[in-house]
Amino acid sequence: MVRQEISGGVAVxxxxxxxxxxxGAALRAGLDAALAEATRDEAVRAIVIAAExxxxxxGADIGEFGKPPRPPMLPEVLARIEASPKPVVAAIGGxxxxxxxxxxxxxxxRVVGPGARLGLPEIKLGLIPGAGGTQRLPRLVGPEAAFALMLGGEPLEAGKALALGLADALEPGDLVAAARVQALRLAEAGSWSRERAERLDPGARAGFEAAAAEALRRSPDSPNVAALADAVRAGFDLPFGEALAVERARFLALLDDPRAKALRYAxxxxxxxxxxxxxxxxxxRRPIRKAAVIGAGTMGGGIAMCFAQAGIPVTVIEAEEPALARGLDRIRALYAASRARGSLSAEAEAERLGLIGGAIGLERAGEAxxxxxxxxxxxxxxxxxxxxxxxxxxxxxxxxxxxSYLDLDAIAAATARPQDVIGLHFFSPANVMRxxxxxxxxxxxxxxLATGLDLARRLGKLPVTVGVCFGFVGNRMLARRxxxxxRLLLEGALPHAVDAAIRDFGFRMGPFAMADLAGLDIGWRTRKATGGVAPVADALCAQGxxxxxxxxxxxxxxEGARAGERDPxxxxxxxxxxxxxxxARRAFAPEEIVARLMYPMVNEGARILEEGIAxxxxxxxxxxxxxYxxxxxRGGPLHWADTIGLxxxxxxxARFADASGDADLAPAPLLARLAAQGAGFASLAGPAGPA
Structure with a gap:
């Protein structure tokens, strides 16, 4: 697994x-043995670590998560590299x-090639770096920049890594040759063992603490965010070796934390x-060079912005000039707000606006x-x-x-080419939601279908394929909630109590505050069109x-308030x-509110699976x-249900169905079958990877 070649005093x-x-364990052992051999060899003055x-x-071998550790452990190998009596240079091409x-x-x-991408994405796996990343990276690029890089989890391309100080050189040519030169230069200077600070610079603490506080405010229930802050903070308070021990302890704890497991599942x-x-x-795939969007409303404008961001020219089409003008004005205002916040440059704003055109009449979609x-x-x-x-x-x-809920096949039947018809259900605001x-x-x-999936990714979106039914997956389950x-309102709960229980569960907003934000008239129109009834919401809409x-x-x-107040x-x-x-009205405990709202969603998810919609x-x-x-x-509604036990x-x-007389609340056949078997949704064909 590790090839060794010695030439000119350098072991590659x-x-x-x-x-x-x-x-994995085999590669760690191979690298450890090769390093030991190169260190002992008197003909070797320096070492380069490259990759095929x-x-x-x-990264680490995630298949080893949750299994007994197999030596040598990665932190031990890295400690020996850092303490090597001969300089070690990484040649990073990818x-x-x-x-x-x-x-x-x-x-x-570290010498990097143009295609190098450097990052610590452990946060996305519900973890933190566990082999020294939280200590070595802050000492190299500064605590605040290091914390931001680890918190975001996104890799840096080679030029940005060089500018940040994460890389020492960028080599567009022979990367290994450049790394050999760098390694020999360090050996000749005798200065490869950089004096590492035992503690992080106290002058950098204020910036880090402010960033950590904001991260914890945004993600108060994410254990990996808290663990990351603790680990970096240890670098200020403890000597290097002790801070490494804090990092490792936090990392190992996250491996068993149910919340971190849910993040890995996700x-x-x-x-x-x-x-x-x-x-x-x-x-x-079919080529997508030009696009058209029918409708200049909030959703249509947001979709047009997605095309422009991806560099695809798009024409926004309306039936009348005033509606088109309002829509284009809204797009310009959104871009202007982004520029004012500093999240969009004037050049990018001009470029995107230049890709968005407006037209009247469906005939203008002919070239798309x-x-x-x-x-x-x-x-x-x-x-x-x-x-x-x-x-x-x-x-x-x-x-x-x-x-968002109508029958795609019925829409396709209005054409003579149903094979060309697909649903792309964006979520609002379309230019933001992933x-x-x-x-x-x-x-x-x-x-x-393949083109639609690729296009969604090109637009920076996360596509999930679903089948045709009322509301597809998300809105079909939402209707149950x-x-x-x-029903909870009619039986005794009040909006503020329901919303509080759902916020405590982990949502940013409760269902009634969210409905107010979206606009109650939207659901009202849908219910009137489909024969649905929501007694309380309908009565509110009837009053305007x-x-x-x-x-x-x-x-x-x-006036001007975004947070609602209770209304007698x-x-x-x-x-x-x-x-x-x-x-007869009665009181509900928060736990019962959560079960009453979420279990019907889980039940509908089981029906969706059995029908093959997902x-x-x-x-x-x-x-x-x-x-949503x-x-x-919590890993999603079905993963959460597994943690409770089906x-x-x-x-x-079954109890809810009996009490309400609503047969739709009775356990779906798939759910009942899994429950009887003592199994969970995880037993079905699902995502690979550790629990």
Whole structure:
């Protein structure tokens, strides 16, 4: 696994453990032995660690997580590198991630190629660096910059790594040759063993503490964020060796923390969602050079901004000039706000605006390679648009709808080319939210599906493939929660108590505050179109209480306020509705509120799996984590249900069904079957990786 070549006084140790040189026990042992041999060899004056293939080291072997440790441990190997009596230089041509970067940090210099990417992504796995990264990186680039790099988890490209001081040289040519020269230079100067500070510079503490406090405020329930702050802080308070021990202790604790396990589950679930059953990786893609978006409203404008950000020219199409002007003005205002915040340069703003055009009439979509319809959520409106697009769009163009719940197959049937029709359900605001449900219709061609998935990634989105049903995955489950929330109100709970229980569960907002923010009229229109009923919400809408935009919804909003206040009128309305229906009101504990809201969602998720609307439990959890702000440290609704035990969930659902008379609350067949077997959703085909 480690090849050794000695020439000109330099031992080049090449890691050869394809495909990503993961630092499993065998590779660690091979590297440790090669280092010892090179150190003993009097003909060797310096050492270079290089790697075979496009990846330097992609990190630790995650397959070893949760298993008995096998020596030599990575921290021990890295300590010997750092203490080497001969200079050791890392030659990094590709990705050096996680343990791979920690390996490079233990070396005495790092030479990178143009394709190098350096990062510590452990935070995304619910972990922190566990082999010295939290101590060596702050000493190299400064505590605040190091904390930001580890907290974000995103790798740096070679030029930025050089500018930050993470790399010592950037070599566009022969990387190993450049590393050999660097290693010999260090040997000749006798200065490779840089004097490492025992403690971090106290003058840098204030900046770090401010960044740590903000991170903890944003993620108060994420154990890895707290552990990362503790580990870096130890570098200020303790000598290097003791700070390393703090880091290792925090790392090992996270391996067993249920919240960290949930974060690891979410990471692997997201990666697995990219694999679509029945869709070959070799499926051809259709070229997407120009786009059109039908509708200049909030959603249409946000989708147009996504295309512009990806460098794809897009035409926003409306039926009338005033609506188009309002939409384009809204886009310009959003860009101006981003520029004012400093998150967008004036040059980037001008470039993106230059890619967005406006037009009147569906005929102007004729040159687009993809047309995304983002019009009013009404079947007659959408089928009318698609019938026209069938006539005006060029042959081979992809016709996509942004519908959030309507029947994609019925929309496709309005055309003579249903194979070209796909659903791209963006989440609002489309220019911010990462998730896209990619809806595969009965006739959607494989190359259209493959192109839709690739396009979503090109737009910086996370695509999850779903099938056709009312509401697809996310909104279908959300409808169950909404119905349960209405039932809670009628039975005795009040909006503020329900919202508080859900915030304590980990959501940023409760369902009633969220409904006020989105606008109660949106759901009202949907219910009127589909025959649905929500007694309390419907009564509020009948009074013109549409939420924040009208200053009144489930809560009241004093002039300019974004946080709602309890409203005695609403509470009286709820109590009157309960009395009218003859329902005796009672109090609910927070735990019961959570179960009443979340278990019906889990039940619907089981039905979705059994119907094949979603391929895996992890796909459902990925949708809820990225589209509905489900708390990441709980791993998604189905993973969370597994942690409770499906037998307990099924028993409570049966009790809810009996008490309410609502047969839809009875355990779904799949859920009942898993519960009877003592199994969980994890027993189904799902994301690979450790629990």
């Amino acid at each position: 140790l090449t890691l050869a453990h394809p495909p990503v040189n993961a630092l 293939g496009r990846v330097f080291v992609a 990705a050096a991630l996680g343990g791979g970067l920690e390996l490079a940090l233990a070396c005495h210099a 990471f692997f679930a997201e990666r697995e969602a990219a694999r679509v059953p029945g869709l070959s990786r070799d499926t051809p 390679d993809i047309v995304v319809e983002a019009a009013f959520e009404d079947m007659a409106v959408k089928t009318g648009i698609f019938a026209t697009l069938d006539r005006v769009a060029r042959p081979g163009a992809i016709l996509a709808t942004n519908t 998730l896209v449900e990619v809806v595969r219709g009965a006739a959607t061609a494989p190359d259209v 909404s119905a349960a929330a209405e 209480r549409f939420g924040q935009k009208t200053g009144r919804g489930f809560y009241r909003y004093p 009128e609403v509470e009286a309305l709820i109590e009157a509705e309960s009395a009218r229906r003859g329902i 391929a895996r439990p992890g796909d459902i959890d990925t949708i809820w984590l990225n589209g 702000n489900w708390p990441a440290w 037998a307990a969930v099924a028993a409570d659902l």
